[in-house]
Amino acid sequence: xxxxxxxxxxxxxxxxxxxxxxxxxxxxxxxxxxxxxxxxxxxxxxxxxxxxxxxxxxxxxxxxxxxxxxxxxxxxxxxxxxxxxxxxxxxxxxxxxxxxxxxxxxxxxxxxxxxxxxxxxxxxxxxxxxxxxxxxxxxxxxxxxxxxxxxxxxxxxxxxxxxxxxxxxxxxxxxxxxxxxxxxxxxxxxxxxxxxxxxxxxxxxxxxxxxxxxxxxxxxxxxxxxxxxxxxxxxxxxxxxxxxxxxxxxxxxxxxxxxxxxxxxxxxxxxxxxxxxxxxxxxxxxxxxxxxxxxxxxxxxxxxxxxxxxxxxxxxxxxxxxxxxxxxxxxxxxxxxxxxxxxxxxxxxxxxxxxxxxxxxxxxxxxxxxxxxxxxxxxxxxxxxxxxxxxxxxxxxxxxxxxxxxxxxxxxxxxxxxxxxxxxxxx
Amino acid sequence: xxxxxxxxxxxxxxxxxxxxxxxxxxxxxxxxxxxxxxxxxxxxxxxxxxxxxxxxxxxxxxxxxxxxxxxxxxxxxxxxxxxxxxxxxxxxxxxxxxxxxxxxxxxxxxxxxxxxxxxxxxxxxxxxxxxxxxxxxxxxxxxxxxxxxxxxxxxxxxxxxxxxxxxxxxxxxxxxxxxxxxxxxxxxxxxxxxxxxxxxxxxxxxxxxxxxxxxxxxxxxxxxxxxxxxxxxxxxxxxxxxxxxxxxxxxxxxxxxxxxxxxxxxxxxxxxxxxxxxxxxxxxxxxxxxxxxxxxxxxxxxxxxxxxxxxxxxxxxxxxxxxxxxxxxxxxxxxxxxxxxxxxxxxxxxxxxxxxxxxxxxxxxxxxxxxxxxxxxxxxxxxxxxxxxxxxxxxxxxxxxxxxxxxxxxxxxxxxxxxxxxxxxxx
Numbered sequence: 001x002x003x004x005x006x007x008x009x010x011x012x013x014x015x016x017x018x019x020x021x022x023x024x025x026x027x028x029x030x031x032x033x034x035x036x037x038x039x040x041x042x043x044x045x046x047x048x049x050x051x052x053x054x055x056x057x058x059x060x061x062x063x064x065x066x067x068x069x070x071x072x073x074x075x076x077x078x079x080x081x082x083x084x085x086x087x088x089x090x091x092x093x094x095x096x097x098x099x100x101x102x103x104x105x106x107x108x109x110x111x112x113x114x115x116x117x118x119x120x121x122x123x124x125x126x127x128x129x130x131x132x133x134x135x136x137x138x139x140x141x142x143x144x145x146x147x148x149x150x151x152x153x154x155x156x157x158x159x160x161x162x163x164x165x166x167x168x169x170x171x172x173x174x175x176x177x178x179x180x181x182x183x184x185x186x187x188x189x190x191x192x193x194x195x196x197x198x199x200x201x202x203x204x205x206x207x208x209x210x211x212x213x214x215x216x217x218x219x220x221x222x223x224x225x226x227x228x229x230x231x232x233x234x235x236x237x238x239x240x241x242x243x244x245x246x247x248x249x250x251x252x253x254x255x256x257x258x259x260x261x262x263x264x265x266x267x268x269x270x271x272x273x274x275x276x277x278x279x280x281x282x283x284x285x286x287x288x289x290x291x292x293x294x295x296x297x298x299x300x301x302x303x304x305x306x307x308x309x310x311x312x313x314x315x316x317x318x319x320x321x322x323x324x325x326x327x328x329x330x331x332x333x334x335x336x337x338x339x340x341x342x343x344x345x346x347x348x349x350x351x352x353x354x355x356x357x358x359x360x361x362x363x364x365x366x367x368x369x370x371x372x373x374x375x376x377x378x379x380x381x382x383x384x385x386x387x388x389x390x391x392x393x394x395x396x397x398x399x400x401x402x403x404x405x406x407x408x409x410x411x412x413x414x415x416x417x418x419x420x421x422x423x424x425x426x427x
Numbered sequence: 428x429x430x431x432x433x434x435x436x437x438x439x440x441x442x443x444x445x446x447x448x449x450x451x452x453x454x455x456x457x458x459x460x461x462x463x464x465x466x467x468x469x470x471x472x473x474x475x476x477x478x479x480x481x482x483x484x485x486x487x488x489x490x491x492x493x494x495x496x497x498x499x500x501x502x503x504x505x506x507x508x509x510x511x512x513x514x515x516x517x518x519x520x521x522x523x524x525x526x527x528x529x530x531x532x533x534x535x536x537x538x539x540x541x542x543x544x545x546x547x548x549x550x551x552x553x554x555x556x557x558x559x560x561x562x563x564x565x566x567x568x569x570x571x572x573x574x575x576x577x578x579x580x581x582x583x584x585x586x587x588x589x590x591x592x593x594x595x596x597x598x599x600x601x602x603x604x605x606x607x608x609x610x611x612x613x614x615x616x617x618x619x620x621x622x623x624x625x626x627x628x629x630x631x632x633x634x635x636x637x638x639x640x641x642x643x644x645x646x647x648x649x650x651x652x653x654x655x656x657x658x659x660x661x662x663x664x665x666x667x668x669x670x671x672x673x674x675x676x677x678x679x680x681x682x683x684x685x686x687x688x689x690x691x692x693x694x695x696x697x698x699x700x701x702x703x704x705x706x707x708x709x710x711x712x713x714x715x716x717x718x719x720x721x722x723x724x725x726x727x728x729x730x731x732x733x734x735x736x737x738x739x740x741x742x743x744x745x746x747x748x749x750x751x752x753x754x755x756x757x758x759x760x761x762x763x764x765x766x767x768x769x770x771x772x773x774x775x776x777x778x779x780x781x782x783x784x785x786x787x788x789x790x791x792x793x794x795x796x797x798x799x800x801x802x803x804x805x806x807x808x809x810x811x812x813x814x815x816x817x818x819x820x821x822x823x824x825x826x827x828x829x830x831x832x833x834x835x836x837x838x839x840x841x842x843x844x845x846x847x848x849x850x851x852x853x854x
Contacts, residue, residue: 069619134851192496423850424561
């Protein structure tokens with residue numbers, strides 16, 4: 001097998017990764033006189049901010065995923081390839097993937113991040129990640145399976161282990177998950193499982209630092225904390241998970257939680273491609289880029305999004321690994337590449353990140369939103385959160401389906417997709 | 428683990444299987460003074476007639492599945508259990524499942540049917556079934572994977588094997604699949620895969636007998652045949668599949684098709700539970716029932732739907748294994764059980780099957796519908812087909828979502844869900 005992409009008269013830009021960075025730059029550059037090759041391991045773009053709603057049976061994977069070929073179907077000199085890129089050969093200006101080699105004129109690395117277990121394999125083995133729609137579906141199935149099993153268990157201590165859920169990590173994903181679980185416990189599960197006592201179900205959120213949502217303002221952290229407490233979530237601050245065994249979580253404060261389900265939302269790490277000079281990676285394996293999103297000392301190779309580390313005065317440790325950074329870098333880099341190719345490149349147009357605010361939703365009418373000195377909470381922040389997510393979701397069909405699901409859940413206090421559909425395997 | 432269901436003052440009816448038969452009878456009997464226990468391997472009811480649309484990326488599994496606990500959530504003396512029933516012990520009046528034993532006052536077996544490979548393991552290994560939403564999703568993924576791979580193949584003969592699809596079986600499932608594949612090939616795939624030549628993609632339907640849709644009228648068979656021919660499907664009648672190797676299908680007419688994808692829609696067989704007297708099963712393993720849906724010589728055990736064989740003058744080989752039979756038997760049996768318990772049972776109310784017609788859709792505006800001497804085809808039959816399927820689909824939400832998807836596909840000639848979401852596995 002090969003990439004089988006014939007050279008055209010246009011310069012070839014190879015984009016690796018179809019997350020926010022890769023997907024947006026491909027969209028901006030299409031039809032602009034380049035040959036584009038967009039490579040991803042999956043045949044779809046996935047909308048990470050709503051993974052937790054898939055896990056909570058509120059949305060289908062398809063509602064927050066978008067087929068790449070459908071998006072780029074009308075572009076003559078654009079090629080989508082489902083492949084795993086393993087290496088860059090900068091001297092030959094080519095990449096090596098599982099399906100063959102491909103040379104580039106310009107290369108954009110947008111491979112994002114993966115779950116960070118901090119090198120601890122036991123944490124990985126005994127917890128559930130949430131960095132893809134597949135993982136979100138897996139979590140959904142696990143929750144449903146454990147509920148079914150707990151119905152059949154004869155002792156409360158066995159039921160307890162099956163019902164309790166530990167969320168590790170107090171960032172937006174962790175907070176949104178914990179809040180969402182608390183709402184399910186209150187509104188949905190007691191009706192579905194009348195023979196279970198949901199007082200037995202404890203939801204923990206474990207955060208290593210002294211506040212939740214450390215990327216947001218202190219006000220918002222406090223509000224999120226209060227919301228979760230109101231909803232009956234046990235918030236453990238300044239607490240680290242030392243170890244996870246199959247049904248036991250050991251915490252840094254010496255205590256132990258017995259639970260079969262630990263969700264690992266405690267951090268991500270860059271997912272770089274190897275082959276760049278070792279000086280191009282920082283100690284966290286992020287790829288160091290300059291103010292033009294270019295990798296220093298490597299010709300024509302750029303990186304954007306979570307995988308990249310762009311240091312500025314305001315961000316001495318690099319820009320945060322969040323979607324708005326990836327999107328803005330994608331837009332910037334597309335303009336930059338157009339300028340280079342039209343010969344109007346100028347060193348006077350470096351990238352500037354505009355902080356468009358940060359937000360997290362905890363539950364119905366409960367959200368926090370920071371934008372510079374503005375701090376919103378409650379129903380207003382919640383509405384802003386809904387609208388912004390709909391705006392950034394790809395595809396008119398997906399927007400309609402997500403709005404429909406949200407309205408349905410809102411009216412009926414219901415997450416409709418409580419299906420444990422196991423994958424089929426042909427033996 | 429146990430069933431953990433306490434006896435109430437009501438008589439206990441155990442229903443095994445939540446397909447059309449089991450789901451409908453549970454719905455009819457709920458709140459009528461019984462203790463109901465509904466057992467299925469999955470936590471949802473699935474709508475079999477639309478599996479093929481899931482496989483064709485036109486519908487999500489969730490749109491044609493309905494969570495059992497949600498449906499029965501307001502019923503005090505009704506228990507849903509996800510379990511695999513392995514045996515009936517008629518003398519003890521109990522069933523044995525993977526989660527324990529449970530005694531019954533009345534037992535309803537509605538375990539349906541499974542794919543029939545006629546004892547040939549090689550057929551099973553090398554073909555794809557379509558008897559569950561999981562299998563439908565698997566087929567969707569396989570089609571998408573093979574398309575991606577064929578883009579990368581360097582020779583037309585390799586591409587051919589990946590693109591060609593053989594549908595074995597000319598019943599409704601086979602005909603609907605073949606038609607749907609032909610529409611995808613015409614309307615969707617060339618736009619998604621501009622670098623593939625879809626003239627290379629052949630769609631075969633192989634039927635052992637002399638006409639398609641043998642359960643319908645000859646007129647309808649002829650119309651279906653013409654439709655499929657118009658759409659470019661290769662229809663092979665009077666042809667049997669002798670063998671399937673990994674990329675090669677050997678036919679009874681001596682010819683061979685080279686294809687990696689063979690869809691097995693060539694028949695089903697009953698999926699009975701063991702433990703009944705051997706005289707209760709016929710040679711096809713269907714459970715023989717009398718005109719009251721009761722198993723002869725076994726007290727208080729009933730069977731309905733595909734698993735049951737009910738012989739009458741008009742149907743000397745038993746009623747056909749189709750949804751309307753299961754639904755009518757479910758309605759009948761619920762009334763019958765109510766009569767027994769109220770002491771008004773009378774041998775003068777046997778079950779009568781009312782033929783409500785049969786139908787199959789082949790493509791846009793192309794369907795056939797038989798009802799007694801009425802034979803519809805074309806747009807009228809197609810509309811009837813759509814309306815009847817929406818009517819029988821469980822759940823208002825599902826009806827809305829399916830209508831939305833159909834309208835979307837109709838307007839845009841698009842199946843929106845072309846996502847290959849692989850299951851997550853925690854190593």
